[in-house]
Amino acid sequence: MASNDDVISNFFGQGGAGDQPAWPADYRCGYVSIVGRPNVGKSTLLNHILGQKLAITSRKPQTTRHRMLGIVTRDNVQAIYVDTPGIHGQERKAINRYMNRAASSALKDVDVVLFVVDGLKWSPDDELVLEKLQKISLPVLLVINKVDTVEDKAALLPHIEQLTQRLPFAEVVPVSALKGHNLDRLHDAVGQRLPFSPPFYDEDQITDRSQRFLAAEMVREKIMRQLGEEVPYELTVEIEEFKQEGRLLRISACILVEREGQKKIVIGDNGQRLKLIGTEARIDMEKLFGSKIMLSLWVKIKGGWSDDERALKSLGYGDA
Ligand SMILES: Nc1nc2c(ncn2[C@@H]2O[C@H](COP(=O)(O)OP(=O)(O)OP(=O)(O)O)[C@@H](O)[C@H]2O)c(=O)[nH]1
Numbered sequence: 628m629a630s631n632d633d634v635i636s637n638f639f640g641q642g643g644a645g646d647q648p649a650w651p652a653d654y655r656c657g658y659v660s661i662v663g664r665p666n667v668g669k670s671t672l673l674n675h676i677l678g679q680k681l682a683i684t685s686r687k688p689q690t691t692r693h694r695m696l697g698i699v700t701r702d703n704v705q706a707i708y709v710d711t712p713g714i715h716g717q718e719r720k721a722i723n724r725y726m727n728r729a730a731s732s733a734l735k736d737v738d739v740v741l742f743v744v745d746g747l748k749w750s751p752d753d754e755l756v757l758e759k760l761q762k763i764s765l766p767v768l769l770v771i772n773k774v775d776t777v778e779d780k781a782a783l784l785p786h787i788e789q790l791t792q793r794l795p796f797a798e799v800v801p802v803s804a805l806k807g808h809n810l811d812r813l814h815d816a817v818g819q820r821l822p823f824s825p826p827f828y829d830e831d832q833i834t835d836r837s838q839r840f841l842a843a844e845m846v847r848e849k850i851m852r853q854l855g856e857e858v859p860y861e862l863t864v865e866i867e868e869f870k871q872e873g874r875l876l877r878i879s880a881c882i883l884v885e886r887e888g889q890k891k892i893v894i895g896d897n898g899q900r901l902k903l904i905g906t907e908a909r910i911d912m913e914k915l916f917g918s919k920i921m922l923s924l925w926v927k928i929k930g931g932w933s934d935d936e937r938a939l940k941s942l943g944y945g946d947a
Contacts, residue, residue: 650825656705657738657821662760664752667745668772672804673697673708676814677833696835698828704818705826709737734759739820740767741813742796746777747786757793766797766820770813775803838916839866845911846880846924849904850893862889867925876918883929890926901926 661669677697697708734740742760744753760767769790777783787799798816802809834841843864850862868879884890894901901924909922 655821656824656826660737660740663743667743668804700830743770746773769796769799771801774801839869846908849907877921879923882926
């Protein structure tokens with residue numbers, strides 16, 4: 628009869644004759660931070676690298692509030708991306724302090740950093756990020772995004788030269804996140820700098836976040852897009868019901884705003900705006916979850932939450 632030790636070692640596949648390692652020795656896996664000031668295209672970049680819409684995007688800065696992992700597994704490389712809120716100078720309210728903390732913590736415990744900038748544009752907020760990066764000793768890749776918008780391509784070289792003098796970048800990769808240009812080169816450049824290691828996540832897993840969380844983010848994105856400049860930063864979405872019923876996924880979400888006026892704006896005349904937000908969010912969710920969705924949206928007033936650390940914690944903002 629087999630001893631306990633034999634049973635255990637057989638179960639874990641250790642020590643047996645002819646055992647093959649499950650992963651090639653040159654497999655690489657590690658964490659990659661995407662940092663940059665708001666609106667340079669970090670979330671768009673992550674979505675296109677993943678080949679799937681995961682992070683929410685809009686023309687409005689500070690769309691990204693949470694840290695979330697996006698996992699890309701290809702060519703014996705598993706790159707685990709950390710999307711972060713844009714780093715910015717102003718910390719007036721608790722929500723802004725939270726976002727700065729989340730962005731700074733993304734520079735710890737990673738293997739490679741992508742510093743994303745917007746074409747030839749350079750602002751004090753870019754400067755702030757560069758200064759943070761000068762203090763760390765990790766390989767930093769300069770990702771010049773939105774090159775599709777740069778008319779004077781010849782001006783890119785002196786710009787790169789100037790920035791490289793401030794920080795010796797491991798590599799400079801011009802890309803267009805929106806058009807998906809040069810992203811393979813970026814994947815290779817990242818892969819070469821990750822440590823040799825088996826993958827940490829299943830090879831078909833694309834994020835560490837729950838479907839519930841992603842559903843709330845989809846709704847938030849549609850609100851930001853619909854409302855443009857009118858949208859209050861002080862707005863959040865809570866999922867109240869998330870239930871699979873046969874082939875139907877029933878989702879009920881509550882949009883929390885601070886004031887009566889904001890509630891009216893989100894709902895719109897005769898509820899038209901809320902209806903549109905719901906339809907667009909549902910279409911995205913059906914694509915991402917591969918299921919038929921029944922989505923109900925509600926708007927509620929919750930006074931002053933964005934300036935209240937305790938309320939933030941209760942809504943899941945406290946773990947940065
Ligand atoms: N033309 C062009 N626009 C882009 C490109 N990448 C992103 N954008 C646009 O830039 C805007 C901001 O993109 P986001 O991905 O939300 O930017 P972000 O850096 O994640 O922003 P925060 O969440 O505020 O930190 C959106 O309107 C994108 O469509 C690009 O390669 N070319």
